[in-house]
Amino acid sequence: MTTYAHTVMPRPANISARTVAFWMLIIVSAFGLWTLQSDFLPVVIAFPGSAALGVLVTGFGIVVALWIARRFLRPVQAPAWSGTWLALMWGAFGACGLALVMNGILLSAWSRALGPNAAGDWAAALTAPINEEAAKAAGVVLLACVSTRLVRSTADGFVYGALVGFGFQIMENFTYGLNGIGLAGGVDPVGATGQVLWVRILLTGIGSHWTMSAVAGAGIGYLVSASGRSTARRIGVAAGCFALAMGMHWLFNSPLFGGIAGTIGKPLANFAIMVVVYLVVRRGFRARWAAVTAEEVQYGSLAPVEAESLSKRRARRRFLRSFGAVRVAQQRLQQLELDLLEERIPEGIDPAAAQPWRDAVAAARQGTLLDRPPQVL
Amino acid sequence: MNDIGAAGNAVYGRRRIWAPLAVAGVLLALIGAEALFARSQPAGVTLVPDTVIEFGAERDATVQVGDGWVLDSGASDINSQIVLVRGNTLVELSDVTLPTGTSPEEMWTGLDRLLDIERHHGTEVWLDTPTDYENAAGTTGLQGNLQVGTRVGQAFVLAGPDGAQAVEAKVLAPSQASDQDLAAAAKVIDSIAFQEAS
Structure with a gap:
């Protein structure tokens, strides 16, 4: 199995x-x-x-x-x-x-x-x-x-x-x-x-x-x-x-x-x-x-080229256009990266608490991210 | 101070219960304070005989009151409407701005349509066919009998000099109102005039 x-x-x-x-x-x-x-x-x-x-x-x-x-x-x-x-x-x-x-x-x-x-x-x-x-x-x-x-x-x-x-x-x-x-x-x-x-x-x-x-x-x-x-x-x-x-x-x-x-x-x-x-x-x-983006680049959650494009709407669209046919998958990954950084915005939150969002970004890159937990048969 | 921690904002735990209750408390306290302030004020202003009141957006409509009239301050806004009370007789004067050249008949139709709001509130309203009217100050317009609920009286539209302004007046009283009050109301209507623009 x-x-x-x-x-x-x-x-x-x-x-x-x-x-x-x-x-x-x-x-x-x-x-x-x-x-x-x-x-x-x-x-x-x-x-x-x-x-x-x-x-x-x-x-x-x-x-x-x-x-x-x-x-x-x-x-x-x-x-x-x-x-x-x-x-x-x-x-x-x-x-x-x-x-x-x-x-x-x-x-x-x-x-x-x-x-x-x-x-x-x-x-x-x-x-x-x-x-x-x-x-x-x-x-x-x-x-x-x-x-x-x-x-x-x-x-x-x-x-x-x-x-x-x-x-x-x-x-x-x-x-x-x-x-x-x-x-x-x-x-x-x-x-x-x-x-x-x-x-x-x-x-x-x-x-x-x-x-x-x-x-x-x-x-x-x-x-x-x-x-x-x-x-x-x-x-x-x-x-x-x-x-x-x-x-x-x-x-x-x-x-x-x-x-x-x-x-x-x-x-x-x-x-x-x-x-x-x-x-x-x-x-x-x-x-x-900018501060949390730099930290997530250091953690390896974001590639520097992705991080550069995330903070502005127009830059994000331009970045996506460069992917042509696989844009949909990249758009989903980009939204997950945004969610991760939004999760880091409150200063009091321990960076480790954002780990599920980091995992989601990593899984989306590997194609193993699920929207919902799989049903147990 | 860090009272936010891992929550993301400061309103978590028990604060999520008492913070909205505090908001409700502040709003209720504000309403209560304003109601107390309102209650501490006199219900109306007793007017000195022969007082001339200027009203309307440009304050260019005038009315002169005789003896015994009270200005219902709470119901009046000098920019648009004043309400005068004598005994149980009520005179309501509204300054209205109209498209230039509006005829008195169109003003009367407009007044009747405005009374539709009262009708849709469930009040029985009846407005008679108007007749020509000219008051002692020389202001012309239309007048007709009016009934709103149990109160009866007359409605007037008095046109301004350029047809772009008018005063709509309603005199309402219970059917057993005294003749003196009704005569005093008629004198008030007789005094309505428009000042020339300076």
């Missing part, structure tokens, strides 16, 4: 349904969806044309959000699909529904406390940065609690923060589009919705919720993953990023710098802040990536 030695591909789950955080994400999102439909379903039924336009724009927004977040906002590789959908769901339903309830309370309180004129100018700026940033940031913390694999670096916190923000922004666009009908007196409802969506997507979309919660998310990612840093420093960075996100939101909603220049300039300022934070996050991630 011939005995074959096989290695089984390691497949740890990115999310665990047996966690408090997972069910909080689901239950609060369901509550948010119920709250949103209570307020907006009658408007949708009364103005189906506007609702159809909103749904169309929402679909387009989801595609654009996925493309930006998964293609650009995380260095080296896109985030896990499971985390991507959970983040979008929380932003659209959980955070948006919570914000609807909380804003209703606080906006009304500011109106009474400040008087109608001052409240007209400042109530939004004194409400949304607190309630909406708290609701969105809660989602990133919950994602970090769903498993220890989803948020393992500052870059993970950044990209999931952006995805939560995208979800929030897309749902808010839909509801504001419907609210626009009332502000236009019910005359030409589809035109009124279109005008609101045009402004919110083309003029202010570049620096709205996704930029703010990406910044807050980066701080949460640092808080839960910056191994070897003091607790005070990690809390300080997280609080600083959250305060910066609130400040960005405050500026966005404040009556300061009004007019068309302010409408365009304030989102651009938020976008610029987000880019600066992204560059800092990316620099840290790439430095760690």
